[in-house]
Amino acid sequence: MAPVSALPATPPLAAGVDPSPPTAVVGVVGGGQLARMKQQAAIALGVQLVVLSETADDPACRAGATHLPGRHDDLDRLFELAERCDVDTFDHELVPNEHIAALGAAGHVVRPGPGALGLAQDKTLGRRVLADAGYPTPPFIKVTAGDVEAVARFADAHEWPVVIKAPQGGYDGRGVQVAHSVDELPSDDWSANGHWLVEEHVAIERELAVVLARRPSGGTAVYPVVETIQEDGICVELLMPARVPSPVAKRAAEMAVGIGNEIDAVGIMAVELFLTSDGELLVNELALRPHNSGHATIDACETSQFENHLRAVMDWPLGSTAQRAPAAMVNLLGGEAPFDSARLPAALEIDPAIRVHLYAKTPRPGRKIGHLTALASTTHAARRSARRAASALLEPRRAPRRAS
DSSP: OOGGGOOOOOOOOOOOOOOOSSSSSEEEOOOOOHHHHHHHHOOOTTEEEEESSSOTTTTHTTTEEEEEEEOTOOHHHHHHHHHHHSSSSSSSSSSSSSHHHHHTTTTTOOOOOOHHHHHHHHHHHHHHHHHHHTTTOOOOOOOOOHHHHHHHHHHHHHHHHHEEEOSSSSOOTTTTTHHHHEGGGOOOTTTTTTTTEEEEEEEEEEEEEEEEETTTTEEEEEEOOEEEEEEEEEEEEEEEEEOOOHHHHHHHHHHHHHOOOOOHEEEEEEEEEETTSSSOOOEEEEEEEGGGGGGHHHHBBBOOOHHHHHHTTTTTOOOOOOBBBEEEEEEEOOOSOOGGGGHHHHHHHHTTEEEEEEOOOOOOTOEEEEEEEEEEESSSHHHHHHHHHHHHHTTTTTOSSOOO
């Protein structure tokens, strides 16, 4: 091989020539970890990601996404993003639905659209639409926040405890409370929109999720059904495939495909399901964006949920969702002590099949700062490796479970 000094110099580009024009320009509202992992998928596809977020220090920007400063609820900034991009999509579900509708009315391409996204933005609306379409859900009612008598009547019919949910904005254990009596109900101002979603506390055997990608012109790709392990409302572990009989997994996938068709979802959609102790599948919630239950697809499947989300919103052919090997994922949660990246080599030494994904987020107790995935010959073996690697990375401290 010739020494570096002997290699011919690269000829300069002609003025005004772009050496690698993007294959497409995609706008993302929000710059968190989901946008960061979209950026990593976008690089391989030659897609330019433009992220609307408040600071250039957000995780997606630190991974190289183009930054447009602004808030998700600033309509002028949303229009500026849309004018720069071929299609807009989302890192979260906090964008005012009327703003999304305004962008579409002005001729901009926004995927998913306001109709589908609205079902994830308002849990009560989403639950009602699914129930009206014939999909089984836990029994529920919508009540005015603080209406103790309405909750008591529901509990009389379905027994205590009951689950109280804030219809908007809750995640990772926030906005969900189990009440065993009227004395344990949240305060009147606990829910931002003045209502509560009250549902029966069902006996759950397992919590499942189905992630799928759906194109606007037709075509759906479904990922293997996964099992999520929750602590205090936060997903701490995930197993792919789920430990359920194949008929149950098939029924869950069919339900998810049907829901995607029913609401005309575009991009990635996640359907969270309860498998009850008597074998019934109940729809819990929807997410109209890449979802924590799909993070293992980065390493465990032929095409990640993030790449397929980009393909879907651009109406490109979808990639294979076939699973490469049994997998287990552990969410890395912040603790009281600072995160020590010097422990990373010890975690990687546990198993060469360990894959670590850090989000460049400031650690807080219970906050997701990354995840790791292990591949193995069985989900049991993968789970054992993933747990050992997570312990090596996070110990000796122990991360509290609830986010602040």
